Amino acid sequence: MLSKSQISLVTSLQHKKFRREQGLFLVEGYKSIIEFAGSPYQIHTIYHTPDVGPKLLNLSRNINFQEISINELQKISALKTPADALATVYMPQDTDLLQADLKNKFTLVLDGVQDPGNMGTIIRTADWFGISRLICSEDTVDVYNPKVVQATMGSLARMTVNYTDLSTVLTNSSLQVYGALLNGQNIYHTDFGSEGLIVMGNEGNGIRPEIEKLITKAVTIPKLGGAESLNVAIATAIFCSEAAGKLSK
Numbered sequence: 001m002l003s004k005s006q007i008s009l010v011t012s013l014q015h016k017k018f019r020r021e022q023g024l025f026l027v028e029g030y031k032s033i034i035e036f037a038g039s040p041y042q043i044h045t046i047y048h049t050p051d052v053g054p055k056l057l058n059l060s061r062n063i064n065f066q067e068i069s070i071n072e073l074q075k076i077s078a079l080k081t082p083a084d085a086l087a088t089v090y091m092p093q094d095t096d097l098l099q100a101d102l103k104n105k106f107t108l109v110l111d112g113v114q115d116p117g118n119m120g121t122i123i124r125t126a127d128w129f130g131i132s133r134l135i136c137s138e139d140t141v142d143v144y145n146p147k148v149v150q151a152t153m154g155s156l157a158r159m160t161v162n163y164t165d166l167s168t169v170l171t172n173s174s175l176q177v178y179g180a181l182l183n184g185q186n187i188y189h190t191d192f193g194s195e196g197l198i199v200m201g202n203e204g205n206g207i208r209p210e211i212e213k214l215i216t217k218a219v220t221i222p223k224l225g226g227a228e229s230l231n232v233a234i235a236t237a238i239f240c241s242e243a244a245g246k247l248s249k
Contacts, residue, residue, distance in 0.1 A: 002047075002072045010047070010076040010088060016142050023091050025144035029083035030055060035154030037063070041089050048085040049073060056085075078146035091144060097135065097162045102175060104195050106244045109135045109177075111166060111211050112202035113232060116141055120151020121233035122200075127155035129244040134161045135169055135197070137211075166199075170214040173197060177216045178243070179207055180235055184218030192243040200236050 012018035013026050024044060027033050030052055037043055037059050045064040048056060053067055073082045108126055113119055119141050126134065134143070141148060143161050152159075170177055176196040199215060201207035207215070221230060221238055230238075 002066075002068055002075070007075055010086070013088065014078050014146055016145070019091065019142070019144055024088045025091055025149065026078060026146050027087045027089050027149055028077060028079055028085070028146070029150075030085045032149070032152075032154040033085055033087045034059075035157040036087065036089055039157035041092065041157055044088045044090055046085055046087045047073065047076065052084045079150070095162075097164060097169065099173060101133065102173065102195075102197065105133070106131050106192070106195060106240075107133045107135060107197050108236065108240075109166060109169070109197050109199040110140050111137050111199060111207050112205070113140050113200065115203055115232075116145050116147035117151050118203065118231065118233040119143060119145075120148045120153075122236045123148070123152045123159055124155040125233070125237045125240055127152075127158050129240040131240060131244055132159055134159060135166065136161060136163045137166050138163050166211055167214065170197065170199075170211065177214060178219050178239070179212060179215035179217070180221070180239060181207065181212065181215070181218040182220060184220040187219050187221050187238065187242050190217070190219050190242065196243070198236075198239050198243060200232055200239070203232050 009022065013022065013024055019025050027036050033046060043063045045066060046056060047066050047068050049070055050067055056065060073086060077086060108122065108131055113122070123134070123143065140163065143156060149156055176193065177199060178192065178196055179199040180201060199207055199211065221235060
């Protein structure tokens, strides 16, 4: 049976302030929890319904397990319809971003992306194309927001994320900096090579002017129809496909 203090702790993790204070975030659903259990992330506690218990037997014994009822799960879940299990997972410690970490690969740079659903889709898409690092402006949505974590479907477990000052990173980098801009080279005629930074901007305002100045190659997805704009998650998927996707050929 869940105690009041447990309910208070778990539900508080729906808010960024308390996630930072506790150093924990929520992962919901058996399949997503398994992804994190097999990653460098460390799981603190798994709260699960009786029918899921047998599936968890092979997980690390260093994890706390607590069987709860579906009614108790509803009290602590961030979802309208709770999944079969919920885990509290330790947030990784902040690490310095080294230029060597960016060599010989593509890295997504997000400038002010705000929507949790977009962020989750971007992470899942990056994972599909083998991109394992995100560099985010400090005003970008928190990747440990429960809505973001849910939308990643476990892909966050394979992602390294840095929140930092983008101007400093881009100024110090010797890599090509590709930016998603309206007036740029046609993406389908762009040679991305085998490494670089790909900058995607805010849903409504795009890439801010001070970051745009640091882009070395502006790239555009050509408009063929009548739509006013592309969703940033969709645009990111196209960039990932054209850049990282070509490495598989």
